[in-house]
Amino acid sequence: MRILHFSDLHIGVENYGRVDPETGLSTRLGDFLDSLDQVVEFSLNEGVDLVLLAGDAYKGRDPTQTHQREFAKRLNRLSQAGIPTFLLVGNHDLPAASSRATAVDIFPTLEVANVHVGSNLQNYDIDTPSGPLQVLAVPWPRRSAILSREDSRGMSIEEVRQALEERLTGGIEAEAQKLDPNVPAILTGHVTVNGATVGTERSMMLGQDHVLLVSALDRPQVEYVALGHIHKHQVLRSEPPMVVYSGSLQRVDFSEEGDEKGFCIIDLDPSLPQGQRMTNFEFHKLDARTFVTVDVSVEAQDVDPTASVIRAIGRKDIADAVVRVRISLPAEADARLRETEIRAALEPAHFIASISREVTEARRTRISPSEGQDLQPIQALGLYLDSRNIEGERRERIMRKAEELIEQDAAGPEAFATEPVAPEVESEPVTTEGAN
Numbered sequence: 001m002r003i004l005h006f007s008d009l010h011i012g013v014e015n016y017g018r019v020d021p022e023t024g025l026s027t028r029l030g031d032f033l034d035s036l037d038q039v040v041e042f043s044l045n046e047g048v049d050l051v052l053l054a055g056d057a058y059k060g061r062d063p064t065q066t067h068q069r070e071f072a073k074r075l076n077r078l079s080q081a082g083i084p085t086f087l088l089v090g091n092h093d094l095p096a097a098s099s100r101a102t103a104v105d106i107f108p109t110l111e112v113a114n115v116h117v118g119s120n121l122q123n124y125d126i127d128t129p130s131g132p133l134q135v136l137a138v139p140w141p142r143r144s145a146i147l148s149r150e151d152s153r154g155m156s157i158e159e160v161r162q163a164l165e166e167r168l169t170g171g172i173e174a175e176a177q178k179l180d181p182n183v184p185a186i187l188t189g190h191v192t193v194n195g196a197t198v199g200t201e202r203s204m205m206l207g208q209d210h211v212l213l214v215s216a217l218d219r220p221q222v223e224y225v226a227l228g229h230i231h232k233h234q235v236l237r238s239e240p241p242m243v244v245y246s247g248s249l250q251r252v253d254f255s256e257e258g259d260e261k262g263f264c265i266i267d268l269d270p271s272l273p274q275g276q277r278m279t280n281f282e283f284h285k286l287d288a289r290t291f292v293t294v295d296v297s298v299e300a301q302d303v304d305p306t307a308s309v310i311r312a313i314g315r316k317d318i319a320d321a322v323v324r325v326r327i328s329l330p331a332e333a334d335a336r337l338r339e340t341e342i343r344a345a346l347e348p349a350h351f352i353a354s355i356s357r358e359v360t361e362a363r364r365t366r367i368s369p370s371e372g373q374d375l376q377p378i379q380a381l382g383l384y385l386d387s388r389n390i391e392g393e394r395r396e397r398i399m400r401k402a403e404e405l406i407e408q409d410a411a412g413p414e415a416f417a418t419e420p421v422a423p424e425v426e427s428e429p430v431t432t433e434g435a436n
Contacts, residue, residue: 001130001184001270004028004048005229006039006263008248010092013252015379016322016351025066027350031289033070035226035249038286040074044081046265051078053141054228054246055090055190058103064068075107079114079196084126088118089139090190090228116189119236121171123178131184136175136222138189140229161210169216176219181274186266187241188226196230196245198396200273212284217245219379223277224266227285232259233283240275242266248289252384254324254353261288266431278287289350298337305329306338310345324353331359344372356383377406 017028058067078085093103098270105114116124118137126133141164155163172187179185192198192209217225218241227236233247247263251257252388260283267280296312298305309327311403316323323346329337339355346352381402385395 001268003050003266005226007054008056010059049130055088056092058152084114086116091140136183140190164210176221185222186224187222190228193403257291262286292321294325297326300330305333313345313409319348322351323349325355328358376420
């Protein structure tokens with residue numbers, strides 16, 4: 001039995017793209033769909049029995065008709081081939097109000113063959129070409145489904161998050177005990193796990209994440225734990241059952257510049273005893289759009305700073321890449337910098353994200369007006385923090401606070417009128433990329 005595990009597809013992320021003249025759609029949408037096409041082709045050609053998306057099919061809770069159409073086209077190819085797909089509900093798939101449908105509820109509503117949606121913390125029985133499989137689904141929790149208003153009355157955000165973590169851990173344990181030991185089982189969760197390396201997706205997440213321990217997920221009743229929500233591929237536990245973040249299929253922004261992108265392949269032998277059924281694991285790399293940063297430090301005695309910048313660009317492979325150039329230079333050299341020639345040197349790039357200058361004495365960063373008008377607030381803040389060399393935990397705290405403020409502004413007063421007695425914990429997506 002072969003399972004393909006991927007996550008955080010995020011159809012709808014269109015920052016750092018341009019309009020494709022042939023399709024009329026964003027070239028970045030094309031990037032994400034091309035990665036999904038590679039998943040589908042591999043599944044059709046390599047004997048995959050289940051395709052598992054561990055959350056966040058779309059970038060936002062309200063995908064456009066075009067995004068829904070393109071996603072459904074690819075699911076239909078798998079469905080027609082008799083390959084089941086399991087779609088776990090992630091935080092970006094959740095609606096703003098608990099009474100509304102998720103972004104992927106349309107598939108079970110239409111009773112699309114071979115498409116299953118994991119919207120509740122429970123076990124799902126899937127018939128695959130190689131026999132039955134059990135999937136213990138741990139979707140991104142709706143607080144209202146776990147804690148009542150009375151439960152959370154008077155609690156702080158931290159206390160509500162701790163209560164959520166305890167309820168989730170208990171729910172996972174209870175469902176694991178119900179699994180049939182004679183049928184292979186896997187667990188899939190859209191969660192943050194303690195110890196995981198958080199990458200760029202911090203710009204895609206808002207609010208305070210609940211965090212689970214690895215021990216809450218590595219149940220002996222399951223053969224493999226397929227995780228989503230964090231964009232960086234990583235293996236948190238290598239012993240059975242393996243606990244793995246597949247990572248996203250495409251880079252979202254520059255904090256994922258060095259990350260490998262792809263999906264995971266897991267082979268199970270149903271005839272072996274419980275806990276010993278996984279026979280092979282492989283991370284299959286994809287050729288995702290590259291992001292390239294060119295850092296240049298211009299010396300005060302440099303008579304031609306433009307030539308120095310162009311030489312630095314020449315040392316990088318920028319063909320079809322999303323590129324940013326960060327130039328540090330003294331005030332006297334700033335006036336000698338010819339941006340037109342720098343842009344000409346960047347012509348092979350797919351997209352010029354920014355050409356920023358840090359004037360060292362004044363410690364200020366300049367961005368050209370054409371680039372500045374397209375920046376979203378979270379991107380502008382990221383560039384500012386880059387210019388100030390603010391990294392690590394301090395950067396995380398600043399970005400997280402900014403994201404919370406943006407969420408509050410985007411949600412409007414209605415979002416805070418529904419549950420006035422308890423703070424909301426769910427991380428809800430907003431449009432923070434140019435088109436997280």
